Amino acid sequence: MGITERRERERDQTRAKIMNAARELFAREGYDTVSMRKIAEAIEYSPTAIYVHFKDKEALFGELCRQDFGRLSDAFKELARIEDPVERIRGLGRNYVRFAIQYPNHYRLMFMTSHVHSATDEIPCGKGNPDEDGYAFLRTAVAEAIAQHRFGREFENAELATQTLWAMAHGIASLQITKGNDPWVEWRPIDERAIVGLDAILRGMLVDTTKPRPARKMRKAGAR
Numbered sequence: 099m100g101i102t103e104r105r106e107r108e109r110d111q112t113r114a115k116i117m118n119a120a121r122e123l124f125a126r127e128g129y130d131t132v133s134m135r136k137i138a139e140a141i142e143y144s145p146t147a148i149y150v151h152f153k154d155k156e157a158l159f160g161e162l163c164r165q166d167f168g169r170l171s172d173a174f175k176e177l178a179r180i181e182d183p184v185e186r187i188r189g190l191g192r193n194y195v196r197f198a199i200q201y202p203n204h205y206r207l208m209f210m211t212s213h214v215h216s217a218t219d220e221i222p223c224g225k226g227n228p229d230e231d232g233y234a235f236l237r238t239a240v241a242e243a244i245a246q247h248r249f250g251r252e253f254e255n256a257e258l259a260t261q262t263l264w265a266m267a268h269g270i271a272s273l274q275i276t277k278g279n280d281p282w283v284e285w286r287p288i289d290e291r292a293i294v295g296l297d298a299i300l301r302g303m304l305v306d307t308t309k310p311r312p313a314r315k316m317r318k319a320g321a322r
Contacts, residue, residue, distance in 0.1 A: 113151050115141055117165070120158055125206030129159065148154060166204045173197050178228075178235075183242035185305065188296055190236055191267045195292040198271035236260050253303045266299045267292075305310050 119140040123132045134155055138145045150156040173193045180186040198205040228235040237260045246253050253259040274288050285291075 107158070108140070109151075112147075116143070116148055116151055117162055119163055119304070121203050121207050122165075124159065124162070124211055125203050129211055131194065134158075162207060164213065166201075166208050168230070169201070169204065170194075170208070170232050171235075174232060174235050175229075176196055183239040183246070184248055184300065186239045187236065187243070187263065190232075190239065191263065191290075191296040192292055193276075194232070194267045195271045195288065199274060202275045205271060207273060209268060212277075233260065236264065248305060249303050250305055259303065262303070266295055270295050293320055 106290060116137065120132070120137045120208050123140060126214050132155070134148050134152075135145045136159075138148045148158075173196070174190060175234065177189045177193065180189060198209075224259045225231050237256055240249075240260045240263070241256045243249055243270060244256055244259070249259060253262070270288075270292055274285075274291075277283070278288070
C-alpha cells in the first residue's frame with residue numbers, strides 16, 4: 099500500500115471514529131448539549147483535529163444523517179420489487195424494526211433525538227424521493243393501496259395513514275431500544291411483536307373484502 103492510500107485509509111478511520119462518538123453523544127445527551135469539544139474529549143482528540151474533518155457541528159450532524167438514512171434506505175430497496183402495496187408496507191415495517199434493533203445508536207439519533215432544522219439547512223437525505231426517503235417510500239405504497247381502494251374511507255388521507263403506520267412501527271422499535279432489557283416485563287421476541295403489531299394495525303385499516311363497500315351518499319344540489 100502506497101503512502102497516499104495509507105493516508106486516505108487513516109483519514110477514513112479517523113472520520114468514522116469521530117462520527118461514531120458524535121452519534122452516541124447526540125443520541126444520549128441531545129444535539130443542543132453536545133459540543134465539538136465534548137466529541138473530541140470522548141475520543142481523546144483535540145478540537146482542532148475534529149475541525150480538520152468537519153467544519154462545524156452542523157456539518158458533522160448532516161453527514162451522520164446522510165449516512166444513517168442512506169443505510170436505512172438500503173434496507174428498503176429490495177421491497178420495491180413487491181407489486182402488492184400492502185405486502186410492501188408489511189415488509190417495510192418489519193425491515194424498519196429490524197434496522198432499529200441492529201443499529202440502536204443510529205436509530206436513537208435519527209428518530210429519538212430532537213434537532214430543529216433552520217430555514218438555511220440543506221434539505222436532507224433525498225427528501226420526497228422514494229428511492230432515498232423512507233417516509234416517501236412508505237407514503238408511495240400507502241397511496242397505491244388507497245388508489246386500489248384497499249383502505250377504509252377513514253384512512254384515505256395518505257399522510258394520515260402513513261403517519262399512523264409509522265407511529266406503530268416506531269413505538270415497537272423505540273420500546274425495544276429503551277426497555278427491551280427490562281426484566282419487569284416478560285418480553286416476547288421482537289420479530290413476533292413486530293409482525294403481530296403490523297398485522298393488527300393493517301387489519302384495522304384495510305377494507306373487509308367479505309362485505310360490500312357502501313356507496314357514497316350523493317350530496318343534494320345547493321347543500322353545504
